[in-house]
Amino acid sequence: MKRLLIAVLLGTFCLMSAGIKASYAGEIDLLLQKLVEKGVLTGAEAQQVKTETQEQVKKEIAQGQYSSLPAWVQNTKIKGDFRVRYQLDHAKTSDTGTTSDRNRARIRMRLGIESKVNDKITVGVGIATGTTDVTSYDAARSNNQSFGNGFAKKALVLDYAYARYTPVPWASLMAGKMKYLPWRPTDVMIDNDITPEGGVLQLNKQFGKANLFLDTMVFVLSETEPATHNAMTYALQGGADYALSDTLSLKGALSYYDFSDVKGRAIDGSTGSNTKMVMTGSYNNTGLNKYSFRQITPAVEFGIKSPFKALANATGLSMLDIEKLSFFGEYYQNLAAPDKNTGFATGFGFGNEKIDDWGKWQVQYVYSMTERDSIIDILPDSDRYTGHTGIRGHKVSYQYGLGKNTWLQFALFRFENIDSSFGRRAPTTVVQADWNMKF
Numbered sequence: 465m466k467r468l469l470i471a472v473l474l475g476t477f478c479l480m481s482a483g484i485k486a487s488y489a490g491e492i493d494l495l496l497q498k499l500v501e502k503g504v505l506t507g508a509e510a511q512q513v514k515t516e517t518q519e520q521v522k523k524e525i526a527q528g529q530y531s532s533l534p535a536w537v538q539n540t541k542i543k544g545d546f547r548v549r550y551q552l553d554h555a556k557t558s559d560t561g562t563t564s565d566r567n568r569a570r571i572r573m574r575l576g577i578e579s580k581v582n583d584k585i586t587v588g589v590g591i592a593t594g595t596t597d598v599t600s601y602d603a604a605r606s607n608n609q610s611f612g613n614g615f616a617k618k619a620l621v622l623d624y625a626y627a628r629y630t631p632v633p634w635a636s637l638m639a640g641k642m643k644y645l646p647w648r649p650t651d652v653m654i655d656n657d658i659t660p661e662g663g664v665l666q667l668n669k670q671f672g673k674a675n676l677f678l679d680t681m682v683f684v685l686s687e688t689e690p691a692t693h694n695a696m697t698y699a700l701q702g703g704a705d706y707a708l709s710d711t712l713s714l715k716g717a718l719s720y721y722d723f724s725d726v727k728g729r730a731i732d733g734s735t736g737s738n739t740k741m742v743m744t745g746s747y748n749n750t751g752l753n754k755y756s757f758r759q760i761t762p763a764v765e766f767g768i769k770s771p772f773k774a775l776a777n778a779t780g781l782s783m784l785d786i787e788k789l790s791f792f793g794e795y796y797q798n799l800a801a802p803d804k805n806t807g808f809a810t811g812f813g814f815g816n817e818k819i820d821d822w823g824k825w826q827v828q829y830v831y832s833m834t835e836r837d838s839i840i841d842i843l844p845d846s847d848r849y850t851g852h853t854g855i856r857g858h859k860v861s862y863q864y865g866l867g868k869n870t871w872l873q874f875a876l877f878r879f880e881n882i883d884s885s886f887g888r889r890a891p892t893t894v895v896q897a898d899w900n901m902k903f
Contacts, residue, residue: 540580586630590622815863
């Protein structure tokens with residue numbers, strides 16, 4: 465009899481909860497409380513009724529089946545993140561050995577909306593901090609805003625705005641300013657804050673234990689010189705993500721990038737570290753790219769789940785029972801430059817797969833070297849020697865979860881210049897301490 469009563473109450477609760485007015489939920493709480501007081505339900509049973517109903521409502525909203533909310537509300541998701549950072553920049557000049565320190569407090573905020581137009585089309589729009597306190601070459605590679613400047617207001621910019629058309633589950637077409645980057649195991653070649661502009665065709669298909677993917681990309685780099693063609697990027701990336709076993713995984717990709725119409729011109733966002741032309745006769749070519757960039761990039765990542773579980777069980781040392789260990793690497797070669805045209809990144813990471821709760825943690829180490837013309841200098845990670853090429857060095861990072869959707873991150877960058885054209889050495893050290901939150 466009690467089970468039947470609970471079922472009836474659960475059904476009634478679902479119907480009443482279908483209203484969006486908060487008073488309904490309060491009335492149901494009172495009803496459950498009265499039933500507990502009269503001994504019809506126990507406190508645990510009342511809580512179970514409430515919890516099961518809330519989960520059912522959440523499921524219906526996620527599936528777009530919640531009758532009391534408009535369809536456009538159920539089809540729209542709002543998400544974002546906020547970061548507070550302390551950063552120390554320590555640099556040494558190559559000629560005199562003089563050192564300089566810069567202490568910085570910075571914030572980054574990003575807010576995005578994604579909404580379904582229909583079953584096949586999705587539109588995404590995002591705003592973020594950025595551009596007002598960074599140099600021109602860093603504008604595309606940083607959403608950071610530094611404290612200071614007399615408490616001046618900080619700028620918000622359009623971070624991305626795109627549409628995605630998915631005619632079939634294994635194919636999609638994106639166009640606009642996109643929250644998209646090709647797969648790579650590190651951010652050495654392409655900074656994670658970059659949102660490219662153009663179009664991407666993505667093909668993705670599961671075959672047994674292998675997930676195959678093929679992305680075709682067309683991006684606009686620069687159209688500031690009307691007398692010439694737009695500088696463009698045409699790229700193709702093919703790869704696979706393969707489950708070797710329950711504990712072993714392998715992901716790899718081969719990418720080809722053709723940066724067209726960049727030779728003989730200055731490209732927006734350049735750090736000036738690629739080889740430039742020099743003055744010829746009475747014509748000043750200084751500052752214009754000497755070479756084109758046709759880049760080939762293979763990349764691979766090998767993952768192991770619970771690699772030391774047996775050892776942890778045998779020794780009783782819980783610190784050895786980490787969730788995942790991974791090794792990764794990528795190689796860069798610019799086929800259009802005669803020398804100083806190669807680079808690579810390699811490293812490893814271990815810890816929890818996700819930082820989604822208190823005590824979860826991750827450690828990562830990356831060593832990288834990029835010769836002067838191995839990568840076009842508008843893309844590399846801005847924290848590594850302010851995004852220059854012709855450098856080598858180390859990055860170590862540690863993340864620690866403070867709770868759901870919030871974590872700390874500490875990072876150390878140590879890089880030096882290896883290009884004699886700019887004077888060797890001049891090492892820099894960057895230390896970052898971040899408090900991250902997602903919502």
